[in-house]
Amino acid sequence: MKKTEDEHRREICEVGRWVHQREYIAATDGNISVRLDNQRVLATPTLMSKGMMQPDDLAIVDYQGKKILGRRNASSELAMHLLIYRRRPDVQAVVHAHPPVATGYAAANLPLNLALISEVVLALGCIPVAEYGTPGTPELTDALAPLVGQYDAILMANHGVVTYGADLLSAYMRMETVEHFARISLVSHLLGRQALLSREEVGKLAEARARYFGATGAPVAPLSEVCPVTADGRRVPARPAGEPGTPAGDRFWVSREELEALIDEAVKSAKVR
Ligand SMILES: [Zn+2]
Structure with missing residues (x-):
């Protein structure tokens, strides 16, 4: 009503x-x-x-x-x-x-x-x-x-x-x-880890979303195009490798200050020994 x-x-x-x-x-x-x-x-x-x-x-x-x-x-x-x-x-x-x-x-x-x-x-x-x-x-x-x-x-x-x-x-x-x-x-x-849903899983959710919300007259964005999943459905890190603070495999990125602090610490502990 x-x-x-x-x-x-x-x-x-x-x-x-x-x-x-x-x-x-x-x-x-x-x-x-x-x-x-x-x-x-x-x-x-x-x-x-x-x-x-x-x-x-x-x-x-x-x-x-x-x-x-x-x-x-x-x-x-x-x-x-x-x-x-x-x-x-x-x-x-x-x-x-x-x-x-x-x-x-x-x-x-x-x-x-x-x-x-x-x-x-x-x-x-x-x-x-x-x-x-x-x-x-x-x-x-x-x-x-x-x-x-x-x-x-x-x-x-x-x-x-x-x-x-x-x-x-x-x-x-x-x-x-x-x-x-x-x-x-x-x-x-x-x-430090963001395990994304695969492209296939996102596709299934997109279909369900279109069924639920498309029926109400609301336009629905094509999810599989805008949600970043890899083409082969692998789980990928949150941001492209190389951005600060983002883990990718065994590698990780630190800022210059963080790196200097790590080196400082390593030098200090080496002197103590
Ligand atoms: Zn405002």
């Missing part, structure tokens, strides 16, 4: 509390919106903690971003939401936040595109990084535009994360999945 505007208002406030409690945002960061109909979008206000909103703090805007109703102004990052609604008729809700680990990947300009966890591949495919764009300007929407059609979660370089879906709960859950997967990716990177 279609939800009333009041129900959408209460749900946005609830999801605002979740993103705040989970520390996906700080201060007045982040924004959330829901498509009310083909004329109006309900959006969180600017300059207010998204953990402390009341239903009447929200603003209603049209698809040009012009305020129709509300005592507060809608977020300055609203253009990003409107772009997603225009490009994805299947999308009914958008969540934008700065969860620290996924945003760390965005700040490092690293996509979350390794086939490490089957359920993440199934749920989101790969999570690309959009180029940097100044918040609140067309630069930001221009950077997102090429990716919106094929992905349901995007890292925004030096900024944060945006997720969206067929309802607010699924848009929010995608934000949880991105941050959780970023944490797993970071841990496996710190452990």
Whole structure:
């Protein structure tokens, strides 16, 4: 059954509390919106903690971003939401936040595109990084535009994360999945080994994903093309050999400082003996 505007208002406030409690945002960061109909979008206000909103703090805007109703102004990052609604008729809700680990990947300009966890591949495919764009300007929407059609979660370089879906709960859950997967990716990177799913396994997940999500009208990116697995299905290290800190077979890379420290230590222990 279609939800009333009041129900959408209460749900946005609830999801605002979740993103705040989970520390996906700080201060007045982040924004959330829901498509009310083909004329109006309900959006969180600017300059207010998204953990402390009341239903009447929200603003209603049209698809040009012009305020129709509300005592507060809608977020300055609203253009990003409107772009997603225009490009994805299947999308009914958008969540934008700065969860620290996924945003760390965005700040490092690293996509979350390794086939490490089957359920993440199934749920989101790969999570690309959009180029940097100044918040609140067309630069930001221009950077997102090429990716919106094929992905349901995007890292925004030096900024944060945006997720969206067929309802607010699924848009929010995608934000949880991105941050959780970023944490797993970071841990496996710190452990020095990332055993990727084979091309064949990724292919099976891609098929299942197309069956589940293709049926909802959502476009699905071709996973086997964007998840780095080797052609013969071997498990490969996370990054191309030669990058700092990445193990590859018996070889490993250290920075100059680390190497100097190791030599220093070796010299000292040789002198003691
Ligand atoms: Zn932001």
